Amino acid sequence: MNIKRDIERIRRRLAVTLMLLGMIASPAGVWARIQGVTGVQGPKGPVFHLTAGSFHITTPDGHSLLMWGYGIAGSKTQYPGPTLIVNEGDQVTVTLTNQGLPMPVSILFPGQHRVVATGGSTGQITRESTGPNDTVTYTFVASHPGTYTYYSGTRPGLQVEMGLVGALIVRPKAGADHAYNDPATRFDREYLLLLTEVDQAVHTQVELGHLDQINNTLTHSTLWFINGRNGPDTLYDDNVGWMPHQPYGALVRMHPGEKVLMRVIGGGRELHPFHTHGNNFTLIARDGRELSSGPGQGIDLAVSDYTLQVQPGATYDAIFEWTGEKLGWDIYGTTAGGRPHTCVDNDGDGFDETTHEYCPDHEKPIPVILPENQQLTFGPFYSGSPFLGVLGNLPPGEGGMNLYGGMYFMWHSHSERELTNDNIYPGGMLTMLIVEHPSVPIP
Amino acid sequence: MKHNKPNTGEATMDTRRIANRLAAFGLASSLALVTGTALAIPFIQCPGDDLKSDGVTPGHDAVPEPTSPNYDPSVKCMHLIAGDGYVRMADGREVYIFGFGDVTGVDEDKVMSQGMLHATFPAPRIVLEEGQKFYLTLTNVGMVMRPDLFDPHTVHFHGFPNASTIFDGVPDNSISINMGSSLTYFYNIVEPGTYMYHCHVEAAEHMQMGMLGNLYVHAAQDRLPDGTTFANGFVHHTGNHYAYDDQDGSTRYDVEYPIQIGSFDVEFHDADENVQPLPFADMKDDYGMLNGRGYPDTVDPNPVTPPTKNGNFPSQVEDSRIVAKQGQRILLRISNLNVTRFYTLRTLGLDMEVIGQGARQLRGPDPDGNGPLLGKNVYYKTNSVTLGGGEAIDVIIDTTGVPPGKYFLYTTNLHYLSNNQEDYGGMMTEIIIN
Numbered sequence: 001m002n003i004k005r006d007i008e009r010i011r012r013r014l015a016v017t018l019m020l021l022g023m024i025a026s027p028a029g030v031w032a033r034i035q036g037v038t039g040v041q042g043p044k045g046p047v048f049h050l051t052a053g054s055f056h057i058t059t060p061d062g063h064s065l066l067m068w069g070y071g072i073a074g075s076k077t078q079y080p081g082p083t084l085i086v087n088e089g090d091q092v093t094v095t096l097t098n099q100g101l102p103m104p105v106s107i108l109f110p111g112q113h114r115v116v117a118t119g120g121s122t123g124q125i126t127r128e129s130t131g132p133n134d135t136v137t138y139t140f141v142a143s144h145p146g147t148y149t150y151y152s153g154t155r156p157g158l159q160v161e162m163g164l165v166g167a168l169i170v171r172p173k174a175g176a177d178h179a180y181n182d183p184a185t186r187f188d189r190e191y192l193l194l195l196t197e198v199d200q201a202v203h204t205q206v207e208l209g210h211l212d213q214i215n216n217t218l219t220h221s222t223l224w225f226i227n228g229r230n231g232p233d234t235l236y237d238d239n240v241g242w243m244p245h246q247p248y249g250a251l252v253r254m255h256p257g258e259k260v261l262m263r264v265i266g267g268g269r270e271l272h273p274f275h276t277h278g279n280n281f282t283l284i285a286r287d288g289r290e291l292s293s294g295p296g297q298g299i300d301l302a303v304s305d306y307t308l309q310v311q312p313g314a315t316y317d318a319i320f321e322w323t324g325e326k327l328g329w330d331i332y333g334t335t336a337g338g339r340p341h342t343c344v345d346n347d348g349d350g351f352d353e354t355t356h357e358y359c360p361d362h363e364k365p366i367p368v369i370l371p372e373n374q375q376l377t378f379g380p381f382y383s384g385s386p387f388l389g390v391l392g393n394l395p396p397g398e399g400g401m402n403l404y405g406g407m408y409f410m411w412h413s414h415s416e417r418e419l420t421n422d423n424i425y426p427g428g429m430l431t432m433l434i435v436e437h438p439s440v441p442i443p
Numbered sequence: 444m445k446h447n448k449p450n451t452g453e454a455t456m457d458t459r460r461i462a463n464r465l466a467a468f469g470l471a472s473s474l475a476l477v478t479g480t481a482l483a484i485p486f487i488q489c490p491g492d493d494l495k496s497d498g499v500t501p502g503h504d505a506v507p508e509p510t511s512p513n514y515d516p517s518v519k520c521m522h523l524i525a526g527d528g529y530v531r532m533a534d535g536r537e538v539y540i541f542g543f544g545d546v547t548g549v550d551e552d553k554v555m556s557q558g559m560l561h562a563t564f565p566a567p568r569i570v571l572e573e574g575q576k577f578y579l580t581l582t583n584v585g586m587v588m589r590p591d592l593f594d595p596h597t598v599h600f601h602g603f604p605n606a607s608t609i610f611d612g613v614p615d616n617s618i619s620i621n622m623g624s625s626l627t628y629f630y631n632i633v634e635p636g637t638y639m640y641h642c643h644v645e646a647a648e649h650m651q652m653g654m655l656g657n658l659y660v661h662a663a664q665d666r667l668p669d670g671t672t673f674a675n676g677f678v679h680h681t682g683n684h685y686a687y688d689d690q691d692g693s694t695r696y697d698v699e700y701p702i703q704i705g706s707f708d709v710e711f712h713d714a715d716e717n718v719q720p721l722p723f724a725d726m727k728d729d730y731g732m733l734n735g736r737g738y739p740d741t742v743d744p745n746p747v748t749p750p751t752k753n754g755n756f757p758s759q760v761e762d763s764r765i766v767a768k769q770g771q772r773i774l775l776r777i778s779n780l781n782v783t784r785f786y787t788l789r790t791l792g793l794d795m796e797v798i799g800q801g802a803r804q805l806r807g808p809d810p811d812g813n814g815p816l817l818g819k820n821v822y823y824k825t826n827s828v829t830l831g832g833g834e835a836i837d838v839i840i841d842t843t844g845v846p847p848g849k850y851f852l853y854t855t856n857l858h859y860l861s862n863n864q865e866d867y868g869g870m871m872t873e874i875i876i877n
Contacts, residue, residue, distance in 0.1 A: 273831025414833025
């Protein structure tokens, strides 16, 4: 079957990815930050000089798609647009210059109040840039921390489909390791998950110059993206050279016990049910506003779920944690099984002070016998062992993409038809979380 | 392009095709027998299960015997087959499915023969108690109608908290079980709530094809000693049931019903049955269902008339009719496992109070993180709820003062109130208040 062959091809690509992931030395940091831009410092605050232009991307099914995207002036335009990172209270200035799109272009900043647009040309919703010599300037005060989106306010049905969408992050006064000023919103790592979809036919029509024949009401998606990439490209590192206009990966990595902030954006026009394998998350904010009943109440309305209903244009902040608590067996293996390790719980919270192992399950063997190898099909990300941080023996040609014995959990749209790239499964709106052994460094 | 194939004149061809494929599969099975007889007997792992169903013969049937030295009352075992089969839609059309079937209690040496072509839809309901140790054996009996496929299968316990990869059922990240073999999953059940399960192998295909089922966990609070008083003054009595360990009685219910939203694109099912390329982007479901049936089959307490193509095996045994006495609190465990779109369900004449989602009580965080203070209940009343695939919510319908009669639960995506071309059907069921 062709599909099987395609899967095999994708798997081979993934193998290369993971090898590269392992080889690329990454700079050490206290905690992982979302890749983005902080602008240049102007007299009043950060200034972002953006352009809008067109480029091509190659999707995993082999298509070449014309895209439109925002970019930092002097750099490549990209899909999605550059993630703008500012601090609470900043007076933010964004300029936009249209570098060759065949129609005017603009930016809306949902969730920001009193956005002032100057220069450029008059447009329907906001002021626009019509060409290289027509620059529009937007200013606003980033008065509230949170996760936001920005996208074109000019023919948005077409232009967002074409790629003119991005993320805006406002860091709180409490510090860059907090989502909001509430102490309960502190995190160890943060990841952007911007969900979009594409109808290839629209992009073909634009490329052919048939702009007047496009009917936005007939769009029929065939490709689904996270951070501008289709699975399995989502698993590649940020800034890989062969995806010059898609700089943002979506691979999530964490250690047991860490708090991962998910900044999720419904960047397209469809709803997507985004399911986190591995554990529930706690939803703490929507559209850049904490789930709080009022001042001083903290995030008292935060709730837990295992599938996030991501609505078009909406943004969400959620905190995800994983420890392997109460599995009923020792996730690190047992002494009898040749995996001796300690579990020290001094403060009585049930967890080891450094590894976050759940001590009541320490030394409990896995309760079932796993089938023999010839009875099994192995996934490329399977370590060969049920235990965290252990690489087991696998038959030749099986597995091999799991470098550190981590636990891979798929994070994906649960409209499974979206796990495809133009009808080829698997792909589309999927990425992975890797829970790595505590000893494995994560950049 | 979509077109509806008439279902006439194909019976003879289908019968011949089935015969051919059974022959081919039989051949494959005998080859397996020659190369390794161990593959033919499922490897059931269930502590305390030492005897076959006659209670005398040593062997396994996934049912523990209380007399066994290994018996543990907290152990729950289940044995599922994964394979293929047929269902009959509410308009009479027979549709090819992949699915699970319940063979708990079937002797190990009879599982293969009883499991083949006997997939059910929805998948067998899994009901667990908080505190149980759940041993779930999955035996892949192969797909009789698709002998060209060698697909493995898995169980993904959707929403299982703090999951391990090995028992998460995602084939890319773990193991999946080949034809003729068995894999036993282990789950320590610690969180009550409404979950769901499905196969995760080539998920867009296997899930559209029907490997989907209800799964929920009863709260340990049900088993508190009679007269236990909570901090808010609520007194627990034996026989009370709660959706969650709420400590305030707010999730108490009298009757519970799982309602799983689903829908099929029969064009896709026909393509799969006939070894055709599979349309994913063009997938467009045309049968809306609750618990695997379209209205009016949803309210028929009997199994749906079995399809002929699976040898008249009753493959749809679950209805979704909701019955309560006036004054009772009805818990609906609503989940959505279609793979194409969002659906909204509405009650007519009754309010729903949403008290849980994603297998958690709809409650804010514990104010100081240490108890005994409770977080805020953020329940809300509504008469419509919207769920995408993989979402679940718990609602309580309080029937106090509700006039007895027939009420409806139906989708407001009104074009799914039909069984393909047949109107007055689809994603609807009845709530009967006596």
